[in-house]
Amino acid sequence: MSLRIVSWNVNSVRIRIALLRKLVEQSQPDVICLQETKTNDDSFPLADLQSLGFPYIVFSGQKSYNGVAILSKQPISRVNCLKVANSEDKRHISVELKDGISLHNFYVPAGGDIPDPEQNPAYGFKLRFVEAMTEWSDELKKSKENAIILGDFNIAPLPHDVWSHKQLINVVSHTEPEITRLNKLKDSYNWCDVARHFVDSEQKLYSWWSYRNRDWRKSDRGRRLDHIWTTPDLKPALKNFSILKDARDWTSPSDHVPIMIDIDL
DNA sequence: ATGGTTGGACCCCAA
Numbered sequence: 001m002s003l004r005i006v007s008w009n010v011n012s013v014r015i016r017i018a019l020l021r022k023l024v025e026q027s028q029p030d031v032i033c034l035q036e037t038k039t040n041d042d043s044f045p046l047a048d049l050q051s052l053g054f055p056y057i058v059f060s061g062q063k064s065y066n067g068v069a070i071l072s073k074q075p076i077s078r079v080n081c082l083k084v085a086n087s088e089d090k091r092h093i094s095v096e097l098k099d100g101i102s103l104h105n106f107y108v109p110a111g112g113d114i115p116d117p118e119q120n121p122a123y124g125f126k127l128r129f130v131e132a133m134t135e136w137s138d139e140l141k142k143s144k145e146n147a148i149i150l151g152d153f154n155i156a157p158l159p160h161d162v163w164s165h166k167q168l169i170n171v172v173s174h175t176e177p178e179i180t181r182l183n184k185l186k187d188s189y190n191w192c193d194v195a196r197h198f199v200d201s202e203q204k205l206y207s208w209w210s211y212r213n214r215d216w217r218k219s220d221r222g223r224r225l226d227h228i229w230t231t232p233d234l235k236p237a238l239k240n241f242s243i244l245k246d247a248r249d250w251t252s253p254s255d256h257v258p259i260m261i262d263i264d265l
Numbered sequence: 266a267t268g269g270t271t272g273g274a275c276c277c278c279a280a
Contacts, residue, residue, distance in 0.1 A: 038273065112279080210280095255270085
């Protein structure tokens with residue numbers, strides 16, 4: 001069974017319905033994982049999304065901030081929401097795709113502007129959040145379960161995951177403490193960074209471009225904040241990876257674009 | 266060196 005899985009930080013699910021329709025028509029994904037849905041569960045646009053051809057939808061949201069969802073064409077089971085780093089924030093939801101293979105959708109905290117946990121608690125929370133993900137990953141490895149983890153990790157780890165390594169080294173998303181922690185998470189289960197499995201590390205690769213640029217394509221000051229990782233045993237099953245960059249030019253876009261994999265499960 | 270934009274709620278916050 002070949003599965004096409006998309007991850008997208010939509011920056012409000014309710015105002016992005018038309019763009020989700022466009023995504024479905026153009027790319028025909030089987031599973032869509034959303035971050036920053038920005039709505040509580042009572043106001044989640046369930047019927048609208050089901051009408052796009054996804055009868056099976058699970059979501060965990062809150063008013064105004066955060067929120068995650070998974071849309072699927074096929075039945076899903078074992079729905080779970082983790083309380084990562086003891087936070088009440090709705091930043092994780094997972095399902096079982098098929099026997100023994102789980103899919104975990106994470107929205108890692110952005111972490112504010114100042115890269116100092118003393119001055120900026122949001123930054124400290126971000127670091128603790130990735131540490132908590134690592135503890136979770138350690139347990140997953142012990143269970144030997146295969147998994148896909150994806151979402152907006154809000155960290156661009158490699159020099160060519162940002163438009164200027166030098167200019168962003170002290171900018172939250174590309175600081176040494178964040179990168180060290182993300183690498184620790186990656187090493188904890190030898191996770192495969194699917195984007196870099198297919199695209200050389202010397203090549204620039206972004207999934208996010210700030211709203212605060214007159215011409216995002218021309219200035220091209222992007223960062224690779226969105227990720228899809230698999231457990232090492234799933235590597236041979238990976239068939240394709242793509243970043244749907246054109247979505248940044250859609251009418252009233254998210255500042256993140258969808259990223260997509262094809263995997264034979 | 267600074268400011269630029271968006272979304273959701275409310276008159277500002279987080280991204």
